[in-house]
Amino acid sequence: MRISLRQLAVLLLLVVLTATGCSRQPQQTANTLRYVLEAEPATLDPAKSTAIPESLAELQLFEGLxxxxxxxxxxxxxxxxxxxxxxxxxxxxxxxxxxxxxxxxxxxxxxxxxxxxxxxxxxxxxxxxxxxxxxxxxxxxxxxxxxxxxxxxxxxxxxxxxxxxxxxxxxxxxxxxxxxxxxVHRASIEKAPESWSSQAETLIGNGPFRLTGWVHHGSLSFAKNPYYRDAASIRLVGMYWPIVDAQATRLTLVETGQADMMVEPPVVEHDRLQKEGLLRIAPYLGLYYYVFNTQAPPFDRLEVRRAFALSFQRQALITHVVKGGKLPAYAWVPPGLTNPATGLDFRQEGGDLSREDAAAAKEALQTAGYGNALPPVTLLFNTGEMHKAIAEAAQEMWKQSLGVAVTLTNQESKVFLASRTRGEFQIARASWIGDYADPMTFLDVFKDATNDARYQNPRYNALIEEAQSALDPARRMAAMHEAEQILLDDAVILPIYYTTQPYVASPRLQGVAWSVLGLADFKNAYLLENR
CATH class of the missing domain: 3.90.76.10 (Dipeptide-binding Protein; Domain 1)
Structure with missing residues (x-):
């Protein structure tokens, strides 16, 4: 008997649920949200967490000023x-x-x-x-x-x-x-400094929900926090988050009614999900880009950097490789941030600051003085199917447009990050996700003397200093627009696409607030009754 791919996915799902402890899922009630978390949180200590799965859980468990x-x-x-x-x-x-x-x-x-x-x-x-x-x-x-x-x-x-x-x-x-x-709760930390943030019994927060269970590598369980300052408006009685790293398995959980929401469905499923009206796209304040080492030949020459940037074809890459509702990026700061002085989106206001022009790219390479004798060029990326696919597409673009043979090198993430930090690259893959909702979360990246591009421009730094200290919104936004233009004129980076957050959710799920910071706030979420 032949088994279809979907039947196989369901069988694999049952194996995963049994192995991880997700089979302990409580019986579904009218308002228990089941969100499939994509990775085990490394910690739920807000001072130490760095990844989205941790930040997402903490948003439900804590609250700041x-x-x-x-x-x-x-x-x-x-x-x-x-x-x-x-x-x-x-x-x-x-x-x-x-x-x-x-x-x-x-x-x-x-x-x-x-x-x-x-x-x-x-x-x-x-x-x-x-x-x-x-x-x-x-x-x-x-x-x-x-x-x-x-x-x-x-x-x-x-x-x-x-x-x-x-x-x-x-x-x-x-x-x-x-x-x-x-x-954070001082008494809990002092009592169990090494484990307070990794067990439901010792993790005390102040957010809309409290953690009631944590089966490591299995699931997180939450209940409404009766002491929350706005507890009366919380409609969910609790949440159950199975932890499943496989994208296909997470998708199957939602499509078979065993979960209410998941993020990052497999790219190969995007077209089908789009046709079926199941794929949703949330905003995400981030950028996928390539960074040039401005101190490493041949990219210590501005015209070489410009040539590589001008010859990159973003929309074709997104259409055929990346998908997910991504938007081609022609600047550094993504859409989704409002200029309080004008009420306009910062990106819409600033417009595109770079372009694609094959003829201009060839001319720039000639101006650089290399002609067809460009030194060997290597593109560095961290191991991953999508990173590899994008790198191969870039390699072909530069071969066709510039006649340049680019070598691809991939490294395990930890080694890759160390190589990029030490400047041991010519072109490297990078991405940046905003930490807070202001253009400065992107623009101050290249002010630091230790930035990955090894880039220093006194005028750029002065504008960032001005924007960081100015109280007048119009003045600080104008300074940031000017600084961003300098960054793109100097071809420090090759912006590729603005990130988005593809996800699939049950039609019953309502009231989820998506932040451009990539987090879903379930404070006001609820589930419609089954009909």
Whole structure:
């Protein structure tokens, strides 16, 4: 008897569910959301987590001073209101008088002081510590040049938190919603410093849900948090998240009615899902790009970088290889960010800053002085089917358009990242996902002297400094637009596509708020009754 691919997927699914413990799934109730998580969280410590699966779970379990709404605007979270000094350096946050942890204990301003200092403490070794460098002496403390008491955060009383910044930071209210700024429960950490964030029994949060079960590499279980400040509006009684890394298996779970939602269905299924009206595309503030090492020949010459960028055909790549509703990228900052001075999308306002032009590409290569004698060129990427497919397409484009033979080299992710960081490449694959909803989350990447491109431009750096400290929205947005133009004129990167978040969800699932930061907020989600 011949077995179809779909029948085989179902059989494999049963094996996976049995092996991972997902077979322990509780009986479905009217409002228990079943989301298929794509990977086991490495940690649910907000100071240490770096990947989307962790951030997604933490968004349901914790809440900062602010919380982003459906349009990624910061609204009151633990704080009900705040005052900002005229110079933009001092914030005073007033916390909710009924703020509670998920175990019912009071949550106070002192918890934020402890949590932020902990995230900055070099002993914590948080990869997110740089996000708190906006605080006065935050970087100095992290680099052991200041005491924790000198960091710009202190409790004026149980319900009042004073924050002092290193310099004006117009997007600080958005930063305050980021997971590195979440409060963490001090007593739990001190009692079990190594395991508090990896067990349901010891993880205490303050978000709309609480963690009730964690079968490692199997599933996460959640229940509505009765102590949440907005508990009355939470319609879900709980959530059950089986953990399945195989894309095809996650898709089968949803299509067979055993789950309500999954992300990243296999690319080979996109056309079918699109025709059946099942594929949905959520915004995602990210960019897939190639970065040039501006210090490594031949890409130390601007015209060579321009030639490679001008000859890249984005739409063909997306149509035939990438799919997923991706958009061709002709600039650095993706769509989805609003200029508060104009009300327009930053990308729409700035327009395309690069183009495709095969003739101009050949001319640029000739101008560089290499002619047809270009030194050997290697494209470095980390191992992965999609990265490989894109690299092979790029290789063929450059061969056809420029007559250049590019060698492809792939490395395991950890080795690849180290090679890119050390500048051991000529062209390398890269991607960047925004940490907060402001263009600065992209533009300050190339201000740091240790950026992957080894790029330094004094005018660019001055514009970024201006945008980081300016309080006037029109002035800071204008500075960022000018800086972005310089980055593309200098051909530091080859933007390929703006990322999106393809997903499949049951028609019953309603009220999910997608952030451009790639996270689904289930705070207001609910499931329609079966008919």
């Amino acid at each position: 602010t919380r982003l709404d459906a349009k990624d605007r910061p609204l009151p979270g633990v704080a009900t209101q705040w005052e900002i000094s005229a110079d933009g350096l001092r914030y005073v946050f007033h916390l909710r008088p009924d703020a509670r942890w998920s175990n019912g204990e009071a949550l106070t301003a002192h918890d934020f002081v402890y949590s932020w200092r902990r995230a900055l403490d070099p002993e914590t070794a948080s990869e997110n510590s740089y996000m708190l460098y906006a605080l006065k002496n935050g970087q100095a403390f992290n680099e052991k040049e200041a005491a924790p008491e000198e960091v710009g955060v202190r409790a004026l009383d149980e319900r009042t938190l004073e924050v002092t910044l290193e310099k004006p930071t117009a997007y600080f209210l958005s930063l305050a919603s980021f997971h590195a700024f979440y409060p």
